[in-house]
Amino acid sequence: MRVAGERRTAAEGPDLRCTPRSRQNPHTMCGGRGPAHSLARDDGLWLMAPLPRRLDCAAMTTESPHHAEREQTDESLRVEREKADQAVEGHLSTVEERADAIVNQARERADRLLAATRARTDRLPPSGGAQAGAEVLRRERRAEDRLLQEERDTADEALRGERAEHAALLASERDETDRDLLAERARSDDTLAMRDEFLGIVSHDLRNMLTGIVGFAGLIATDLTEQRPVAPSIRHAGRIERSAARMNRLIGDLVDIASIEAGRLAVAREPGDPAAVVTEVVEFFQVQAAAASIALVARVIPPTSLAVFDTARIVQVLTNLISNALKFTPAGGRVIVQVERRGDDMHFAVSDTGVGLPADRLEAVFGRFVQVADNDRRGVGLGLYISKCIVQGHEGRIWVESAPGQGSTFHVTLPVHPAG
Structure with missing residues (x-):
């Protein structure tokens, strides 16, 4: 097992590029909003300067392709909705007309039957007190007619109410669909914006590191020539090596993201010693911690035991957690990496005395392209997301406990003997 690999070490040093000392490069990117990554020399010297993290490319185009696609989608949706509305309206109208015709036909038949029955009654021979009996019959028939009309009015009102409820239900479902569509569109917009920003940062970082490699290689060539x-030259070669390692780590993260999205993140679990993993990762970071005046401590709580896990992947997780802890812990602070067995789980914890996190960020920091700190652009926001996916691939859990100004503790639990 090796920690000091090509892609699982912490990011080292600032982003560098080569610019001439006495003049600015006249060639710029994105409509003059950022310096191009070109190399120049002045008086035989290369000078290295940090690149800006963000480039404003708004002047490159007046209308994004996303906007045109959105308008096309909206128009297609409007046309399809009109077709659906017309089809539904026509269907409902046909159904209601048929229902009304059936009800009216039944009522007319009932009215004819009632009229025929009354006519037969009227043709019967009158009995004694015919005049009084006829008056009583007329009152009864008027009462029957009123009752029948009231029943029909009540039935008509109920039918209108049902139709109104159906119309309201259809409108409510349409409103709910619209809200879902708007919410999905907002998520899509956020994803697109996040993706575009992510691609901008990644391409910027890769170009930045490549420029540093080319610049330091030029310095080595000059040193050898003269x-x-x-x-x-040895120092320049070390910088080239670190930049290449950072490039490899970034590319590795991109490969991991592609594997995660495809559901094919590789996790090869074998028996290993968690205590040895923690010890070796902490030893690797000691130089970086000492340079930042941060105490980095490995704490192995006995008794520990072997566990079944992917050693390289867990090294990757701990590397991400320790790198973040060192990044956000001020000089004079302390980072503790602890491992212990708790029941059937192996528990890792990386604690720091850094800036801490607010409660509303404790879940969000494990999302894609999410930075631990909003105003910090070191990295591209993939480390914790990849770590979460690796831990879940081990059937484990990862979470953070933190509060602003009180540091953070990231926890990882892995089953000692995973199912299957």
């Missing part, structure tokens, strides 16, 4: 002392 037969200068070898010590500066």
Whole structure:
């Protein structure tokens, strides 16, 4: 097992690029809003300057392709909705007309039957007290007619109410569909914006590191040509190596993201020693921690035992957590990496005395392209997301406990003997 690999170490050093000392490069990117990544020399010297993290490319186009696609989608949706409305309206109208015709036909038949029955009654021979009996019959028939009309009015009102409820239900479903569509569209917009920003940061970082490699290689070539002392060339070679390692880590993260999206993130679990993993990762970060005046401590709580896990992947998780802890812990602070067995789980914890996180960020920090701190653009916001997916691939859990100004503790639990 090796920690000091090509892609699982912490990010080292600022982003560098080569610019001439006495003049600015006249060639710029994005409508003059950012310096191009070109190399120039002045008086035989290369000078390195940090690149800006964000580039404003708004002047490159007046209308994004997303906007045109959105308008096309809206128009297609409007046309399809009109077709659906017309079809539904026509269907409902046909159904209601048929229902009304059936009801009216039944009522007319009932009225004819009632009239025929009354006519037969009227043709019967009158009995004694015919005049009084006829008056009583007329009152009864008027009462029957009123009752029948009231029943029909009540039935008509109920039918209108049902139709109104159906119409209201259809309108409510349409409103709910619209709200879902708007919510989905907002999520899509956020995803597109996040993706565009992510691609901008990644391409910027890769170009930045590549420029540093080319610049330091030029310095080495100059040193060799002019037969200068070898010590500066060794330092430049070390910087090239670190930049190449950072590029490899970034590319590795992109590969991991693609694997996660495709559901094919590789996790090869074998028996291993969690205590040895923690010890080795912490030893690797000691130089970086000492340079930042941060105490980095490995704490192994006995008794520990072997567990079944992917050693390289858990090293990747701990590397991400320790790197973040060092990044957000001020000088004089402390980072503790602890491992212990708790029941059937192996529990890792990375605690720091850094800036901490607010409650509303404790879940969000594990999302894609999400930075631990809003105003910090070191990295591209993939480390914790990939770590979460790796831990879940081990049937484990990862979470954070934190409060602003009180540091953070990231917890990882892995089953000692995973199912299957």
